[in-house]
Amino acid sequence: MNLKSFSRARAVHLMLVYTGGCNGCDIEIVNCVLSPKFDVEQYKVFLTWNPREADVLLVSGPVTRFNEEPLKKIYEAIPEPKAVVAAGSCALMGGVYKNIHGDIPSEEIMGPVENIIPVDAKVPGCAVRPEDLISGVVAALPKLLEAD
């Protein structure tokens, strides 16, 4: 482990972007970090809302029409190296909002997160369980730590 990855591993900053889901996944993600039961802050993983200091981008929700541009901008604002984790079934495949065969499908959904930005790890679940989410973020970390 070189010096860079050593120091990166000691301050992993998660940024949560919320693109129009039902709030369930977001509360669970915040719960992971702030709730004393899961408390990933003890492993030096912090939640931030500033893209400039983020390392891992957590995206939840199907991307609605108005959220597409901000999501791209936020992705570009994060410095390299960066990893993207899509959390929840909406972020993976559009969830129930994409098309569940009603008379009129919704036109607001711009598709899963994969269509807009590259995704490194996918966490399924509706809503995601905090345990799954933590393991998903851990699975995406090697990309961050092994980069130059």
Add this chain to the structure above:
Amino acid sequence: MTEDKRPIKQEIIETEVSMGTVHPAALEPYRVRLFVEDEIVKDAEITVGVNHRGIERIMEGLPVEKANALTEKVCGICSNAHIWNSVLTAEKGLGIEIPQRANYIRVIVEELERLHSHCLYLAHGSEVLGHETFSMRAFYLRETAMELLRMIGGNRVQYGASIIGGVRPRCELNEMRLQKIADGMDTFEKGILDFADRFSSDPIVMSRIEGIGVISQKQAKELEVTGPCLRSTGLAQDLRTVMKEYEDFDFEVITQDDGDVKSNILMRVLEVPESIKIIRQAIKNLPKGPIIDRSWEMFDCDTIKSYIEVPRGTLYHSYGIEDGRVRGSIIRTPSMTNIGAMQLACIGDHITDAQLCIVQCDPCFTCTDRAIEVIKI
């Protein structure tokens, strides 16, 4: 009696501070424009619509059972409230009498949801006012309710307890589960009393939240504010007192006088013991018998309307049924009516308190993004 707040309309706006739609200070995407003069907010404007997914449009033409399950996805915080009201709407139209035991289980799930929603409010509010320790304590307390909901429904957020005719068989409460809920309530009561004691005796926090974000009772009535936000201005209005689902239960409607952030926070803290009281009564008097009645028939109905009291206020669902399919669905969530209060609460306060003034009305902009028509009266 506090005086009314009016936005000052001027020709030239001195400074405009706009936040959003994605902003570090706000968890959910929404846009707020604050018109500021000497760091005092003179007018505020909140715009929603970023999260619009068109649930009502997706519901159009779905089978009623499927549409009910879909309404749960309107909101991840008060998910049971949506599915409950949607099922109640169908039951009202089709004239279904549900077993008494099913009704009790629904009430238990709804009150557990109220507990976790209020704890989330306390956690979010504490974080916005800058006290992370209180926020963590409230999140820890909330875990008790979340674990109980996971035990009943099998999932932490979307538990889908209600279906037409009763509750799902997996939500049956046996002796072991009832004992666990009873134990959880003891833990929760102790935790919330500790929290309330610590919170209200903290002079720094109290001086931070006292007297800001005031909404007068007259204006709250004018704006059709609902839920704890209205009750914190001193008006005892709670739909649970008239709902037939709650007629077996004995509880008090809590009110506070001032309508500021302090009364709003204390309001939620004081509502928690009342919910615990309802759950204890439900556990004690839980009737025996089946939890689902499947002997109902589908027929066409005109528009059916249903109102219930959810953690944030009054929730309204309406739809018609044609060939077993949903037609013309309308959902109005409590945060929709509370937006006016959020805008007014900011006026006259320092700009650093503006976010706190918005959060005091317990916003859930995810539920709020519905297609609406604004009617001028």
